[in-house]
Amino acid sequence: MPSPTRTPVRTTLLCITAASVCVGFGWWIGAKEGIRGVLATTQSIAEPQRIAALPSFAEAVERTTPGVVAVRAIVAMGKQTSAAESLSSTAAGTDSKLGVRDGSGFIVHAGGLVVTARHLTIAALRLVVDVPGQGPFDAEIVGEDDVTDLAALRLVDAPPLQALELGDSASLRAGDWVIAVGNPYGFRHSVTAGIVSYVGRHLPTDDLRVTSEFVQFSAPVNPGSSGCPIVDLQGRVMGVTTQGAEIAQGLSFAIPSRTVKWALAAMDESKDGRVHRGRLGISFATRVAGATGCVVRRVVEGQAADEAGIRDGDVLLAVDGEPVSDSADLHTKITQSAPGTVLRLRIQRGQSELLELSVTLRDAAKATPTAQHAERNMDVPR
Numbered sequence: 001m002p003s004p005t006r007t008p009v010r011t012t013l014l015c016i017t018a019a020s021v022c023v024g025f026g027w028w029i030g031a032k033e034g035i036r037g038v039l040a041t042t043q044s045i046a047e048p049q050r051i052a053a054l055p056s057f058a059e060a061v062e063r064t065t066p067g068v069v070a071v072r073a074i075v076a077m078g079k080q081t082s083a084a085e086s087l088s089s090t091a092a093g094t095d096s097k098l099g100v101r102d103g104s105g106f107i108v109h110a111g112g113l114v115v116t117a118r119h120l121t122i123a124a125l126r127l128v129v130d131v132p133g134q135g136p137f138d139a140e141i142v143g144e145d146d147v148t149d150l151a152a153l154r155l156v157d158a159p160p161l162q163a164l165e166l167g168d169s170a171s172l173r174a175g176d177w178v179i180a181v182g183n184p185y186g187f188r189h190s191v192t193a194g195i196v197s198y199v200g201r202h203l204p205t206d207d208l209r210v211t212s213e214f215v216q217f218s219a220p221v222n223p224g225s226s227g228c229p230i231v232d233l234q235g236r237v238m239g240v241t242t243q244g245a246e247i248a249q250g251l252s253f254a255i256p257s258r259t260v261k262w263a264l265a266a267m268d269e270s271k272d273g274r275v276h277r278g279r280l281g282i283s284f285a286t287r288v289a290g291a292t293g294c295v296v297r298r299v300v301e302g303q304a305a306d307e308a309g310i311r312d313g314d315v316l317l318a319v320d321g322e323p324v325s326d327s328a329d330l331h332t333k334i335t336q337s338a339p340g341t342v343l344r345l346r347i348q349r350g351q352s353e354l355l356e357l358s359v360t361l362r363d364a365a366k367a368t369p370t371a372q373h374a375e376r377n378m379d380v381p382r
Helices: 006-046 058-067 257-269 304-308 327-335
Strands: 068-076 098-109 113-117 124-131 135-145 150-155 177-182 190-204 210-217 229-231 237-244 252-256 282-286 294-299 315-319 342-349 353-360
Touching (some): 058 068, 058 229, 098 237, 135 257, 190 252, 252 257
Antiparallel strands (some): 068 124, 124 135, 177 229, 210 252
């Protein structure tokens, strides 16, 4: 006779087992449905999206090329000022004492006004500009801006020409398309395209001049491209190519068009055609993140900063009572002040010493050689 206590226990065990199977089956069904949901979501995400077609640059190039010119400077051998530009004696004729420096430029006014890079024209004995479909013209320098590396040339006896429109570089954003049209290595009207990599790049130079607000872009440039325009998809000039990395492609820099407009106006107002800006005579850098002001890295002997008592390692905190946020800000405060301007500088020296110094700015245009070189009187092949 079965024990009365075993039946409830067996029944209980069978019930627990059945419940476990039901729960497990239900969990498996739920998990399976969950997996199906995840897979469905994944599949919907993975579905290929229609990508808009890349733009054609052909129309912008057609509008741009008639205004892009080749600039050749005949110079005395040994007067090469930029390793990025070609210099050879063979193209200058049989005189081994002469060489050429080749680059690009563009027509900015129908009357024969051309914008190019100033480093192409320094110490030139003769300048020749080749206009598409019109032939070569002699050119003379009518304006220079050392700080921005810009030069304005006037073509001699040129007919009315097709000028390019200067656009508004203030509208540029990182990621926008730009097109470079120039003459790298003498290959006329070569076209490269890329995107704006950075707007307002701040670059120091070897001789302690500092230029800010470059447009950094990825379109490749090469020797001979200096002075060529970068344009937007409407063919409007957004900048003037001034330099590129020698050891890398896609790392190029242009002077923004709004700076070009300002410099051309300043050249026109200047008695000698040169843009005269203040020069302090220091190299400097932005302090570490979170700290305002600029650290003085080097003071040029005999320049304005040296005479005012500024030292290496000083921190410039304010100019005329206005705080200095970074190196680009300090550069603007200096270069947009006229030579002879007296600036009041607040300086931190060491950990805690604070000083108030006054400095009279020199003329940046007089700190570098002029393109109107004395050797222009030499015999030059024509």
